Amino acid sequence: MDETLVVANGIGRDFPDGNAGRITVLRDVDCAISSGARIALVGPSGSGKSTLLHILGGLDRPTSGRIEWPSLGSFEELRPRQIGFVFQSPSLFPALTAGQNVGLPMILAGERDAADRTSALLLDAFGLAELADKLPEELSGGQAQRIAMARALAIGPKLILADEPTGQLDSTTAQFFFDTVLNRLENTGIALVVATHDDAIAARMATRWTMDHGWLRSGPYRSKAT
Amino acid sequence: MQLLWIRGVLARRFLRVAGAAAGVALATALLVTMTLFLLNASASMTARAVSAVPIDWQVQVIPGADAGAIGKALAQTSKVKAVHHAQYADIAGFQARTGGTTQTTGPGQVVAFDNNYASDFPAEIRPLSGSSRGVLIAQQTAANLHVGPGDTVAIDRIGLPPIDVRIAGVVDLPDADSLFQAVGLPPQAAPQAPPDNVLILPQAQWESLFDAQRKARPDTTRLQLHVRLAHNALPADPVAAFTFVTGMEKNFEAKIAGQALVADNLGSRLGAVREDALYASVLFLFLGLPGVALAVALTFAVTSSGAARRRIEQALLRVRGATTRQILSLSATEAAVAAIGGTVLGTGAALLFGLAVPGLGVTAAINGPALVIVILAGLLLGFVAFLLPVWWELRRSDPSAARRSVERDKTPLWRRLWLDLLLLGAAALFFWLSASTGYQIVLAPEGVAATSVDYKAFIAPALFWLGAALLTMRLSANVIASNGSLLRTIVAPAAGPLTTIVAAALSRQTRRLTIGIAMTALAISFATSTSIFNTTYNAQARVDAQLTNGSDVTVFGTSDNPAGARLATLASLSGTAFAEPMQHRFAYVGADLQDLYGIDPTRIGRATSLSDAYFSGGGASTILAGLAATPNGVLVSEETVQDFQLQPGDTINLRLLDARDHQYHAVPFKFIGVAREFPTAPKDSFLVANAAYVARMTGTDAAEYVLMRAKIDPALLAQQARAALGTDPSLKVADIGQAAHLIGSSLTAVDLGGLTTIELSFSVVMAAAAAGLMLALGFIERRRSFGILNAIGAKPGQLTAFLWGEGILVIAGGFIFGLLSGVVTAWMLVKLLAGVFDPPPEALSIPWAYLGIMLCLVAVSVVAAVLFSRPSISHDPEYLRDF
Structure with a gap:
């Protein structure tokens, strides 16, 4: 049975605009994510996709509205155990090798003993075993993003939030990356939300949410204004 | 375009510009204050010398x-x-x-x-x-x-x-x-x-x-x-x-x-x-220039700390069609802000500092052309420190460089050439060469207009400084890059359960960390060597002044009105730590009338400092013990020994004035040792004997002088003594402060007070800045990395483990290498500048309190850097968007 991982009601987010005013990035967004969900979050640049992902993942707090993680525990427990992140630009810790990057969330979670074994398994699963000792600077963009996805999976989260993970990859590499990810997540119950501009990627997700000027204009729940 | 750029830089990269400006300000402020010191030292030396000419x-x-x-x-x-x-x-x-x-x-x-x-x-x-x-x-x-x-x-x-x-x-x-x-x-x-x-x-x-x-x-x-x-x-x-x-x-x-x-x-x-003036210049060069060099190096290190980000910016600008000239022009705008801001700040701070420190002569020197040159040097430093790395990176960078923030370190050329050990070996060689010439750095022969300074003597400490810095980098790099048990032991107290991962992370940042450690070590070394030299200098200045004055405070009386008669009064003063009478008589050695000092050898050392250098053939304690054991013993000056061909154990018949018949009579003494110097004694010829024997043989135990060691400011004790003695013209009270002003061509003629204040203040600031600023800038340049760590689940305590790991590494390396090289540098300086010491110091004087405070401030600056960086790296997801 699907469990509800995240429920957001009427959340908004604004920031100082540098001229004593404020700029609104999210407007009264309602949404929910269940286990096993495959959601594509689309919309033009600046529409609020990254901000929404940050709030859904507990990296940022909304300035209005309410967000809950019914099955994921308290706010403090979200990361690294329950939610994994993948970012658009290089997000590996540059001072650590690929293997250490993958095992890092486990070490942060106090599971140091299992970190190396899990890291090796995941790298193998993503076809990256031979890159374990490479520094991020020595990896291609596609390799780095697969390492980042392996890292997001290391601790066994229930939700993965990926912010344009293929944004810097060519279409072939992007498709390969996504094939690998979807295969890996199949039958795991892990929910995946991907912010993307790539229609081909979005088309492979079960659900599509569209952001426009801070409004969530389509999806299972919509912003109240729409 | 330039205006837009600088507004953006100030809004988004304020700390980078402010850090560079701070480096320029430090260098400028140090140069300005040192220049003020030099100008004022020369003027005060002239004034003091002139006032001492009768x-x-x-x-x-x-x-x-x-x-x-x-x-x-x-x-x-x-x-x-x-x-x-x-x-x-x-x-x-x-x-x-x-x-x-x-x-x-x-x-x-x-x-x-x-x-x-x-x-x-x-x-x-x-x-x-x-x-x-x-x-x-x-x-x-x-x-x-x-x-x-x-x-x-x-x-x-x-x-x-x-x-x-x-x-x-x-x-x-x-x-x-x-x-x-x-x-x-x-x-x-x-x-x-x-x-x-x-x-x-x-x-x-x-x-x-x-x-x-x-x-x-x-x-x-x-x-x-x-x-x-x-x-x-x-x-x-x-x-x-x-x-x-x-x-x-x-x-x-x-x-x-x-x-x-x-x-x-x-x-x-x-x-x-003139010799003292040249020594003042030499002191300026020896003690001041390393500080200036350090401030310059710190400025370059600050500007270099943003290299990764700058490469990315340059790559983006190039992608958008900017030419090398345009990129340099934008950097020049940034440089102008740092250079002008830093120079104005540094000059202003130096002038304020000069007003606060008495004797720096700000008002007199403010119109001097030297000051204009110094200010121009500060401006030049700001521009060069900014533009040189930019120009260098523009020449070598390729598009892929923009992605690199950490890369596997290549072994630098200097390490492969073992340049550090070569420099240290060369330093030892040049030091030995200076030692073989008796450390004669300054020559100003009497009666000859020409003067000379042996600038080769500067080579040894300069090479040692560079060699020690490179050796610090080599050893630090070895420890960090190997990621061995030593590195893990160092970071374990800060990193706790994350020790392995923190050590691994640090091991991949060897170059950046070794520069940070070397800068901190150099700053600590500078502070250590300067403070030890200054403390040794001041201690010797006090010994020198005591030698001239006799003690902290001396009451000079006459045979008719001996100061010893007022011993009880003087000893009971609240500022007196110890008071000791000393006879000052005259004795004929053959036809030569000499000063004779009658002392109690077992007690004289409590009232005044007796350096080993005052005596020949043994230390002060040995010679005085010998005198105490020989009631009729006498210590004779070297000149007298040569003039009269004396051998130890010889009997010398001195003619002393007998108080009973007011006639000179021959009194036999046994020559037991040589005194080169003695408190209040003239340089050329004098005698030191047991007061009890002199009293018995002359019929009077009158002690013409009383030597007093002060437990308060000697000037205040002198005031107390004058008040207690009343207005007796035959009793003269003098303190070492007065003596220091009268001493001519010797140690205290170069007033190190202003220089000491400048050096010690700046070295503390630079030591703290080197450690704290370098760390803080390093942390801020890596905000996104820390942001990602936060995103993947690092708790605030775990995030700061990475910061503390770096901090403790910089502190450990900086303290160990800085203190070691500082002590060695101080030893070299004291040896090389032996000419300013009279008598030469027997050992280095260590300013424990200053060193303790300085090290604490360095540690505090590291703590501040971590605490300052911690909130910003853990709470702002905006850094995740940073490229």
Whole structure:
């Protein structure tokens, strides 16, 4: 049975605009994510996709509205155990090798003993075993993003939030990356939300949410204004 | 475009610009304050030297020459302020009959000064007892003849019958060496001892008594014109003042065409001070330039810390079509803000600092061209520090470089060449070369206008400094890159369960971390070496001043009114830590009259500092123990040992004045050792014996002096002593502060006080800045990495483990290498600058409190850097968007 991982009601987010005013990035967004969900979050640049992902993942707090993680525990427990992140630009810790990057969330979670074994398994699963000792600077963009996805999976989260993970990859590499990810997540119950501009990627997700000027204009729940 | 760029930079990268500006400000401030110090030190040395000269010129008229014409020539010399006449007559001896005995002296001199002499030369005659007018007798002559005010003394004139005069007062002649010098001797000639027997007559009486002798034996009388020059007309720099005064003297000699001989006391004094001025410059170079170099290096390190980000910015600008020139132009705008801001800030801070530190002479130096040059240097530093790395990166960068923030380190060329060890070896070689020449860095030969500084001596510490910095980087890099147990042990206290991962992360940032450690170590080394040198210098200055003054405070009395009689009063003063009486008598060694000091060898060390360097053939404690064990033992000066061919154990018969019959009698002493120096003693010849033996053999235990060690400021203790003793003119109280001002061409003539304040303040700031600023900038440049760590689940404590790991590594490396190289550098400086120490220090003086505070401040700056960076890296998801 699907469990509800995240429920957001009427959340908004604004920031100082540098001229004593404020700029609104999210407007009264309602949404929910269940286990096993495959959601594509689309919309033009600046529409609020990254901000929404940050709030859904507990990296940022909304300035209005309410967000809950019914099955994921308290706010403090979200990361690294329950939610994994993948970012658009290089997000590996540059001072650590690929293997250490993958095992890092486990070490942060106090599971140091299992970190190396899990890291090796995941790298193998993503076809990256031979890159374990490479520094991020020595990896291609596609390799780095697969390492980042392996890292997001290391601790066994229930939700993965990926912010344009293929944004810097060519279409072939992007498709390969996504094939690998979807295969890996199949039958795991892990929910995946991907912010993307790539229609081909979005088309492979079960659900599509569209952001426009801070409004969530389509999806299972919509912003109240729409 | 430039305006837009700089607004963006200030809004988004303020700390980078502010850090560079801070480096420029530090370098500029240090340069400005050091320049102020140097200018002021030169001026104060000149002023002090000039004030210590009793008579600027002594112009001795050749027999038969026209004194009036010479006086006229002097009057035409523009800088002459006053001219007075002094008459000298040699006599065969004095005789006095007191208490039923007749005392007779050997040859002496009778002098007379014109009526207003004392108004321009007030320090030449110091009244001790009786009147200050009429016939005055020198203190020693009075003691020899056992006469006082009201007694009659017969003057045994040369070729004329003796004549009686009645003594009106007893006086001291503090500048007898100068007053009775033989005018016209070459500069290298040995100094002449002043006469033992001197009588001063009113001018009219001298004329009446010696007119006949002058006509009969003109070779036995002399007329001198004593000249006071206008001191405020002299240049501030001692070298320039020396040239000015000697030039004026030569000009005067040319005018009088050989009718007089000139003793240029002021020129000689300034000539001696030239050496001190050169030492001041040397100290500036040795102690100041490393600080400036450090500030410059810190500025470069700050600008280099943003290299990764700058590469990315440059790559983006290039992608958007910017040319190299345009990129340089944008960086120049950034550089202008840092350079101008830093220079203004540094100059302002230095001037404020100068106003706060007495003696830096801000107001006098503020218009100097040197200051303009220094400010321009600060501006240049700001531009070069910014533009050089930009230009360098533009030349070498490729598009892929924009992605790199951490890469596997390549072994730098200097490591492959073992340049660090080569530099240290070369430093040792140059140091040995300096040692083999006796560390003679400054040469200013007496009577020679040219001076020289052995700049090769600077090579050894400079090479050591560079070598130590590179060795620090090599050893740090070895420890960090190996990611071994030592690295994990160092970071474990800070990283806890994350030790392995933190150590691994650190091991991939070897280059950045070793630069941070090296900068911190250099700053700590600079602070350590400077503070140890300064403390050693000050300790020796105190020893030197104590040597001149006798102790912190000394009460000088006479045989008639010995200070020892007031010992109980002096010892009971609240500021007195210890008071010890010391006899000061005179004794004939053969025909040579010498100062004899009677001491208690077991107690004298409690009242004054006795350096091992004062004695030959053993340390102070050994020699004094030997004296204590030999009641009739005597320590003799080196000169006396040579003159009289003495061997240890020889018996020396000294003639001492016996208080019972007022006659000199031979007293046997046993020569047991050599004293090179002794508190209050003259440099050339003196004797030190047991006070108890001297008292027993002379019939009086009177101790003329009392030496006092202060437990408060010596000046305050001196005030207490003066108040307790009342207005007794024969008891003179002096403290080491006064002595330090009177010491001429030696250690304390270069006033290190201002330099010390500058150095110690700046070194603390730089040590703290090197550690804290470098770390903070490093953290901020890696905000996104920390943001990602936060995103993947690192708790705040885990995030800061990475920061603390770096911090503890920088502290550990900086402390160990900095303290070690600082102590070695201080040792080298003390050895190389041996010329400023008199006597040389026996050991380095370690300023524990300062070092403790400095290290604490470095640690605090690291803590502050971590605490400052911590909130920003954990709470702002905006950094995740940062490229």
